[in-house]
Amino acid sequence: MAKTNSRAPSSRQQTYPFLLRQEPSSKWYQQLRSHLKKWFAVNKRDLPWRKNRDPYRIWLSEVMLQQTQVVTVVDYFNRFTSQFPTIQQLAAAPEETVLSLWEGLGYYRRARNMHAAAKIIATQFDGQFPNNLKEVMALPGIGRYSAGAILSIAFDQRHPILEGNTFRLHSRLLGVNADPRSKPVENYLWEFSTRVLPQRRTGDFNQALMEIGSEICKPKKPDCQHCPLAKLCAANALGIQSELPISGKKTIYEPRNQALVIVHSHKQFLARKRTSEEWWSGLWDFFRIDTSSENDATNRRTIEAELQEQIGISISLPEKPTKVIRHGVTKYRIRLACYSVAVDGPMPNSKKYSVVTQNELETLPLNITARQFLSCLPDQDC
Ligand code: SF4
Known part of the structure; x- marks a missing residue:
């Protein structure tokens, strides 16, 4: 476990004893938003689901990207959307055709849930993806993270996201000296993910966070030299990037x-x-x-x-x-x-x-x- 620093604890640290830094100032938040925006404008990857803001395509990409690398998903995404360009066409398809297009991606429950959700959208929402958080989260297979990602990217709604890449990124930025999957830390990271959101273009902001997490702040060997957030990062300041996030229970195979x-x-x-x-x-x-x-x-x-x-x-x-x-x-x-x-x-x-x-x-x-x-x-x- 990383050593705690010797500075006097702030009130935030007393509330959140797992933080190795003081609660960031409003200036810190502003700088983070500004650095992220500039970095994403130049480094945003050209991905097929970014060609427009069709919520169906964004939803599909979010589902396919769970547990799967971008490079693998691109071909599957293109094949799936050419066979089913709309939610109605997906809803009307036999399950076997849907599973055939998913073959090799694994975690087939994702495809079955998506098919079931498409049928609900076709019948209850006239084929239009709902734009209300409660309705989106009631669809099969869509949790808090996916709903936030879809609504922020497709509709520019101000919803936070927290997934594997942002768990890691935030743990390092904030110096979280505890298992980020423990309930108090997870709650804190969701609060942080909400607080850090800009007022506008939250979809771009959320995508930028995920992209930095996956492309720069990698699990092993984070590329701090090229990270636009390096000056704001607690782990970088303390030289403990490789020690964070603290791993929780190891899976026993x-x-x-x-x-x-x-x-x-x-x-x-x-x-x-x-x-x-x-x-x-x-x-x-x-x-x-x-x-x-x-x-x-x-x-x-x-x-x-x-x-x-x-x-x-x-x-x-x-x-x-x-x-x-x-x-x-x-x-x-x-x-x-x-x-x-x-x-x-x-x-x-x-x-x-x-x-x-x-x-x-x-x-x-x-x-x-x-x-x-x-x-x-x-x-x-x-
Ligand atoms: S400075 Fe390094 S550890 Fe900190 S966010 Fe950037 S890549 Fe991650």
């Missing part, structure tokens, strides 16, 4: 083992749509089960027995999987042993699995690791 089997015959595949109780709900997938260990030899018998039970095929798996994919889902670090099994003759009849063609698989929303394994199989293997 759990190992998990799974097996994936593509059962196929002459470019036909056994696949199923995952249910609402499962991970990747609404996406299509091949046969996938949990296994007990990383020992493929031990797992073989279990997988063969499950194939017999669930699909009704009796096969002998190769000793080693064709491919092993390692990936993460929430706190789980998964080792996925992938097999490809060619069936002679007609495909077995299974209640749980459907027979789908290669062409159908191209357009169905498919689990990303299933797609990854499928795409690496040579044609003659299918």
Whole structure:
């Protein structure tokens, strides 16, 4: 934890003992707004959702950017908006088409929530994105941060934002010497985010804050030399940039083992749509089960027995999987042993699995690791 400085505490510090600096003066706030405005005018990135202030496009970008890097989002955003240029078109689309366009972005709940919200906007708001905070926050998948971002950027309403980048930036600027995710600190940072807003052009201001946070005040190695806020920054003055923000509880990752089997015959595949109780709900997938260990030899018998039970095929798996994919889902670090099994003759009849063609698989929303394994199989293997 960073050392506290030796200056006498101000009244603000008494109220907020986690601050390593005095509560900023009004001059400090003015300078911050002015430096930020000038910096953003020159450094604002040219991003597709910044071409206009259509709230639908801003909403989509905010949803896609949660947990995902800008560079990844741009292509997804362009594909999504060319297929669904309006909220009404999104609302009218089948869920499978929406999930197909989201395939690979992960966190599919975002897409399902957005689809559900589009239907509400189409029916209750005549297809127009609402411009009232309460109504926006009542939509599925939209919390305080997203509502503030959309309303400030699209409608120039004076709402604060606080997300990963601004949590970090504010913690350093203010010298927050405590876990920024703890309730008292989080409350203080929301208050600060409101106090710091200018009277006008709050959308630009909020975007500038997020952009400095993501491009300059990075988690590791913040670029203080090129930071327009360097002279205002407590962490920079104290030389403790790398120590802030103080990290809270570390995620404890759990190992998990799974097996994936593509059962196929002459470019036909056994696949199923995952249910609402499962991970990747609404996406299509091949046969996938949990296994007990990383020992493929031990797992073989279990997988063969499950194939017999669930699909009704009796096969002998190769000793080693064709491919092993390692990936993460929430706190789980998964080792996925992938097999490809060619069936002679007609495909077995299974209640749980459907027979789908290669062409159908191209357009169905498919689990990303299933797609990854499928795409690496040579044609003659299918
Ligand atoms: S001076 Fe450094 S630590 Fe402070 S806000 Fe700028 S980049 Fe972040």
